[in-house]
Amino acid sequence: MEIKEILRGYEAGDPQMVGIMTMIPITTKTPYQSVGNVEDLVLEKDVSYQKLRFTNNSEEISIVPHGYMYLTQKEKAQDRTVGSTYLVDRKGTIEVDADCLEPSQGGLMRPGEKEWSLLPVGLKLPAFQKHGDQRYQSLWPDVEKYLKRAGLEGRAIIEFFKSYKDELDQFVAQFEPVENQVGAIILFGDKMVGMEVTPHYLFWNEMWRPIIRDCYGSDAVTLSKQGLGVGYKPILKEDVKNIADLESQTKEVFDKSKKFAQTVVDNILNEDVEKKETQNLGDWTLYDIESDNIRGQAVKHGPQHYVYSSVVYKGLQDPNVFEREFAPIWEKGEVYKKNEFKF
Amino acid sequence: MKKVVSLNAPSSKEQEISSKDTTEILDFVKSALVGTGQKEYYNTKEEQREALLRVHTPVFSKHREFYAFLLLSQINDLNKQIIIYNLLANGRNISKKKREVENKLILCSLNKMRTSRAYRTLVMLAENKVNNSRTRGLVETWLKNRSNYIVEFVKYKDKAKRIIVHNHIHIDNEVWDFLFKTKKKDFKNQLFNDYYEARRNPNKLYELPYTIAEGFASYHNIDRKEFLEKIKKRMTNTEKLSRQTTAKRSGVKIEADWTKWELNRIYKYLYSLDRAPKTCKSELNEIADKIAQRIPYRYKNSVVIIDNSGSSYGSNEKKYHPISVSLALAKIIENISDNCKRLYTNNPGTRIVPKVRGATDLATPLIKALKHKPAFDSVFILSDGYENQIAGLVEQIIRVYKTKVDKKDKTMILQLSPVMAAESHSVRELSGQIPNVGILNENQLSGALLLLSMQHNEGKTIKQFTNFLKKKFEKLELNLSNFLLEGPNGN
Numbered sequence: 001m002e003i004k005e006i007l008r009g010y011e012a013g014d015p016q017m018v019g020i021m022t023m024i025p026i027t028t029k030t031p032y033q034s035v036g037n038v039e040d041l042v043l044e045k046d047v048s049y050q051k052l053r054f055t056n057n058s059e060e061i062s063i064v065p066h067g068y069m070y071l072t073q074k075e076k077a078q079d080r081t082v083g084s085t086y087l088v089d090r091k092g093t094i095e096v097d098a099d100c101l102e103p104s105q106g107g108l109m110r111p112g113e114k115e116w117s118l119l120p121v122g123l124k125l126p127a128f129q130k131h132g133d134q135r136y137q138s139l140w141p142d143v144e145k146y147l148k149r150a151g152l153e154g155r156a157i158i159e160f161f162k163s164y165k166d167e168l169d170q171f172v173a174q175f176e177p178v179e180n181q182v183g184a185i186i187l188f189g190d191k192m193v194g195m196e197v198t199p200h201y202l203f204w205n206e207m208w209r210p211i212i213r214d215c216y217g218s219d220a221v222t223l224s225k226q227g228l229g230v231g232y233k234p235i236l237k238e239d240v241k242n243i244a245d246l247e248s249q250t251k252e253v254f255d256k257s258k259k260f261a262q263t264v265v266d267n268i269l270n271e272d273v274e275k276k277e278t279q280n281l282g283d284w285t286l287y288d289i290e291s292d293n294i295r296g297q298a299v300k301h302g303p304q305h306y307v308y309s310s311v312v313y314k315g316l317q318d319p320n321v322f323e324r325e326f327a328p329i330w331e332k333g334e335v336y337k338k339n340e341f342k343f
Numbered sequence: 344m345k346k347v348v349s350l351n352a353p354s355s356k357e358q359e360i361s362s363k364d365t366t367e368i369l370d371f372v373k374s375a376l377v378g379t380g381q382k383e384y385y386n387t388k389e390e391q392r393e394a395l396l397r398v399h400t401p402v403f404s405k406h407r408e409f410y411a412f413l414l415l416s417q418i419n420d421l422n423k424q425i426i427i428y429n430l431l432a433n434g435r436n437i438s439k440k441k442r443e444v445e446n447k448l449i450l451c452s453l454n455k456m457r458t459s460r461a462y463r464t465l466v467m468l469a470e471n472k473v474n475n476s477r478t479r480g481l482v483e484t485w486l487k488n489r490s491n492y493i494v495e496f497v498k499y500k501d502k503a504k505r506i507i508v509h510n511h512i513h514i515d516n517e518v519w520d521f522l523f524k525t526k527k528k529d530f531k532n533q534l535f536n537d538y539y540e541a542r543r544n545p546n547k548l549y550e551l552p553y554t555i556a557e558g559f560a561s562y563h564n565i566d567r568k569e570f571l572e573k574i575k576k577r578m579t580n581t582e583k584l585s586r587q588t589t590a591k592r593s594g595v596k597i598e599a600d601w602t603k604w605e606l607n608r609i610y611k612y613l614y615s616l617d618r619a620p621k622t623c624k625s626e627l628n629e630i631a632d633k634i635a636q637r638i639p640y641r642y643k644n645s646v647v648i649i650d651n652s653g654s655s656y657g658s659n660e661k662k663y664h665p666i667s668v669s670l671a672l673a674k675i676i677e678n679i680s681d682n683c684k685r686l687y688t689n690n691p692g693t694r695i696v697p698k699v700r701g702a703t704d705l706a707t708p709l710i711k712a713l714k715h716k717p718a719f720d721s722v723f724i725l726s727d728g729y730e731n732q733i734a735g736l737v738e739q740i741i742r743v744y745k746t747k748v749d750k751k752d753k754t755m756i757l758q759l760s761p762v763m764a765a766e767s768h769s770v771r772e773l774s775g776q777i778p779n780v781g782i783l784n785e786n787q788l789s790g791a792l793l794l795l796s797m798q799h800n801e802g803k804t805i806k807q808f809t810n811f812l813k814k815k816f817e818k819l820e821l822n823l824s825n826f827l828l829e830g831p832n833g834n
Contacts, residue, residue: 016702016731173729176653178701236739240747243714250710250740257733 003291004269006197006298006306013181014254015261018174021220023212024261026183031200032307036062036088038116038206043070044093046108049078050136053095056088061284063087063199064096065207066297066310067119067127067215070109071158077107079158081119081139083127085297085310087281099127100136101143102156118210120160120218121186121194122146124312128288128295150222160218167221172213177205183309185265186216188223192268193316195296197309219316268293268313367401368409368805369797372790375418396425403429407437409805411445412812414452417790419783423452424464431468431478444816446481451819453485458495461485462502469509479510486512496522497538498555553578568593584608602626606634606674606785610667610696619695627674634785635678639811640792642680646712646719647673650688650726652703657762666699668761669725671785676723684719686711688726704732705773709740713754722756728771728779738774745776757795 013025036058044055056062064086071079079102088094119127123142130138144155152159161168182204183197196211198204234253240246271291278297279286285300289311296311375398399422403410411430414423430445437445453461465482486506489495496503496518504522507514520528521535530536534551541548541559548559553574560570571590575583575597583599590597601612609627613619620626655666677683686708691697705726712722730737741756758779760770770781778795782788793808 014702014704014732016733018731018734173654174731174734176702176731178653234733234736234739236743238743238747240743243710243744243748246740246743246748247710247714249743250706250736253733253736254706 001273001275002269003195003271003273003289003294003311006195006309006311007269009305010183010197012185012262012265013178015187015257016175017257019220020188020223021175021216022187022261023175024185024187024265025178025181026185026195026197027178027180028182029180031180031182032301032305033200034060035199035203035307036060036090037202038062038065039113041068041088042113043109043111045111046077046080047095048108048136049080049100050098050134051095052080052082052098053093054086054088055093056091059090061087061090061281063299063308064094065118065198065308067124069101069117069119069157069214070114071101071117071161072109072114073158075107075110076105077109078102078105079156080109081123081127083119083124083131083139084278085286085299085308087279087284087286087299089281097132097134098136099130099139101139102158103137103140104154104156116210118207118215120146120157120222121215121312122149122219122222122316123157124194124215124310125295125314125317128297128312146222150225161214164218164221168213168217171217171220172209175212177208184211187261187264188220190260190264191313191315192264193219193313195309195311197298197306199307364401364405365797365805368406369794371398371402372413372416372418372794372797375413375422375790399425399429403433408441409809411448412809412816414448415812415815416793416808417787419787420456420460423456424460424467427452427464428467428471428473431475431481432471432473434475434477442477446477447819448816449481450485459499462495462499462506465506466502469505474509479512482506482510483512493518493532493534494552494555497534498552498558549573549577551577553582568595571595571597587612602630606630606671607664607667610670611663613696614663614667623695628678631671631674631678634675634788638675638679638789638792640679640789640796642676642683642721644682644717644719645676645680645721645723646684646686646715647676647723647725648686648688648705648708648712649673649691649697650703650705650724651691651697651699652688652701653699654703654727654729655761656699663699665727665761666697668782668784669759670696672723672725672759672761672782672788675785675788680721684712684715702732703730705730706732706736706740709737713740713744713748718754720754722754724756724758724773724777725761726758726773727760727762728758728773730773738776741774741776759791759795 007026009030010026010028013027015022015024036056040056040058040062041064042055042057043052045053047053054064064082066085067081067083069079069081078100080098081101082096082098084097086094086096123139123146126139126142130142140155143157146157147154147160150160150164152163180201182200183195185192186194186196194216196207198207234257236246236249236253240249271293273289273291273294276288277285278288283302287298287300289296289298293314294311295314296309298306298311299308300306399410403426407430410426414426427449430449434442434445453464456464465485468478468482486492500522506512507522514522517530517532517535521530521532521538537547537550538555541551541556542562545559545563545565548556548563548565551559556574556577557570560567560574567589571586571593572595575590575595578586578597580600580603583597584601584604586597587599601609604612606627609630613623649666649669651666651669655669656662657664657666673685677685687697688704688708689698689701703726705724709722709724712719724737744754745752756777758770758773758777760779760781761783762781770779772779778797780791780794782791797805
């Protein structure tokens with residue numbers, strides 16, 4: 001199937017473009033409500049460093065999002081991530097494989113409701129690849145590489161979030177969820193780097209900040225620290241005589257930006273993907289999907305309707321990908337003044 | 344504020360305002376409008392306060408008269424507190440006439456401040472050992488002319504004691520006994536008796552004014568809900584309004600006259616309702632009109648662009664704050680303009696308060712405003728500056744508009760931001776080519792418009808503003824004896 005099968009029935013909103021990142025909202029007027037919220041998932045037991053047990057407190061099936069992450073600053077326990085999506089039955093429990101993100105900290109988490117987040121998008125691909133290998137330390141080398149790219153040392157991802165807290169807070173303030181939004185396609189420059197779809201508005205609202213700030217924002221910050229990912233700035237031409245000319249140019253910027261986003265996205269969405277069923281729960285099916293350029297997962301309800309997806313671009317692992325020249329309609333330049341955070 | 348940095352004594356002659364001075368004055372007024380000394384995103388409290396003191400120095404040193412007149416402006420009370428301190432701590436070498444003017448300004452300013460701030464100001468003088476006869480005379484006059492001083496002395500007992508001792512103020516024996524002695528007798532003033540009773544008997548605290556009773560409720564560990572239910576009949580309307588959130592959280596209903604609120608708070612209140620009261624529109628107009636009468640600026644044809652994107656919701660701690668401030672400002676600007684149009688970044692819906700949702704596309708309403716016929720002479724952009732459809736586009740539009748279309752600069756474009764940027768202690772600029780200012784509530788609009796016009800046409804506006812404040816001063820009325828103007832020894 002083509003990746004765009006996942007988006008059947010959804011619509012794209014107007015792109016929001018700030019610096020290196022573009023967020024294209026995925027919207028629907030008919031969200032799928034019969035899925036529990038992310039907040040309905042509660043840690044029942046931290047079984048071991050590589051196993052977590054969740055309870056679903058909802059009357060509906062719930063979904064453990066890919067990259068679900070605990071950063072346990074308030075308790076002496078290992079930070080963990082879940083490198084796969086899972087379906088959890090109504091009022092049910094599930095034991096999932098987990099990976100450690102904090103080599104220097106031992107200890108298991110106390111059960112109960114906790115603050116959660118999502119893994120940076122640059123670590124999602126290794127998390128997909130190494131999930132279920134029964135080695136809780138598998139992601140340590142990847143985290144170390146990730147931190148190095150951001151100019152940091154060590155193998156604990158919490159160091160990234162501590163060091164770049166301010167930049168990430170600024171980052172998440174740039175974008176805004178729109179009405180009827182249930183997902184987003186994210187671009188860095190002229191590359192589609194990820195696609196996230198959730199079942200309904202509340203689910204998306206719960207995922208908003210973790211997705212924009214912790215997941216994609218982290219990589220936007222990392223790219224800037226590497227000196228990659230030049231910021232975009234719409235430039236209006238000087239050959240303007242009157243306000244009508246100015247209006248026409250502004251409209252052209254909007255039109256071109258939409259077309260640009262669509263072109264980038266179409267290149268990926270038309271790709272054929274291999275689909276492999278990994279879990280089913282009644283009418284619900286979880287698939288692993290993969291193509292030359294992307295890897296991810298999707299949840300389908302019934303024969304046709306996809307209600308959840310998390311897909312990432314494989315090229316994120318290769319920072320050289322972002323050294324390419326960008327589309328000629330944009331000028332390279334800084335969006336912000338020197339004393340402000342730069343993308 | 345425990346310790347204040349001492350300043351250079353001001354020169355005896357007022358200096359002419361040069362263009363360099365204009366920058367200093369601009370920086371000062373900008374920070375005095377919104378600088379609260381509270382902990383901001385990046386700065387500690389101490390850093391904030393030191394920064395505020397630093398910006399006072401140049402203006403006070405060189406333009407004492409203008410500096411003193413700022414007590415009549417809308418800079419916030421913390422900065423007025425600092426001005427009062429500077430004037431009283433450095434009162435030598437100024438003429439008797441100037442001193443009289445300053446005394447009047449100081450007394451008026453203390454009267455208009457929140458009571459807690461006024462007492463804090465006088466304590467600050469004591470802590471910094473400002474001990475001249477002029478200050479003692481002023482403080483005594485102010486204290487003794489407080490209509491509600493008994494209640495204030497009970498509420499601010501420790502502060503009152505400090506002020507009285509430092510300034511050698513003679514007071515009534517009974518008041519002295521209440522403040523300085525352990526209760527040994529029945530007082531003539533029943534409030535003093537109730538105060539001591541409430542300490543021993545928690546049921547008695549409900550006979551005290553709300554502000555005093557609150558302290559005792561905490562002392563006796565009384566449940567918040569129980570306390571509010573029993574005390575609400577003794578609350579003033581202002582107290583009822585300011586405790587709405589606490590009451591709601593505690594599950595207590597406290598009826599209050601919402602029309603007495605600040606305009607931005609009324610808008611927040613409207614967001615909390617399913618349906619606005621029927622008389623809402625006319626009452627909002629009336630309130631805005633009253634505020635508009637205090638503002639010395641008028642515009643002919645203006646347009647207000649309101650950012651009602653998702654970010655204007657604010658945060659969970661301050662729900663609807665940015666949009667409410669914007670709506671309040673828009674309402675007042677409509678009242679100080681002959682003609683005013685309103686535009687939004689997103690479809691506002693049909694309710695009296697616009698929906699808050701969606702991305703921030705400021706470019707589209709800006710173009711709409713700029714191509715309007717007849718042309719607007721003022722464009723007010725009420726936005727936090729976080730533009731994302733598309734970031735940087737407004738800057739481009741303004742750049743090209745000003746260089747290619749409006750070469751004679753007939754259209755004034757201004758940005759007022761209802762929030763401070765997360766990454767700096769200032770407004771997030773939409774464009775470096777337009778004046779911008781942060782504004783916390785509509786009471787600061789005059790000061791904000793002054794700042795904006797200073798950035799648009801410096802120098803001339805400072806003179807206009809000074810003249811405006813002087814005229815305001817002439818209309819001041821103080822029902823006090825002549826004693827206050829001279830001081831006890833004519834100092």
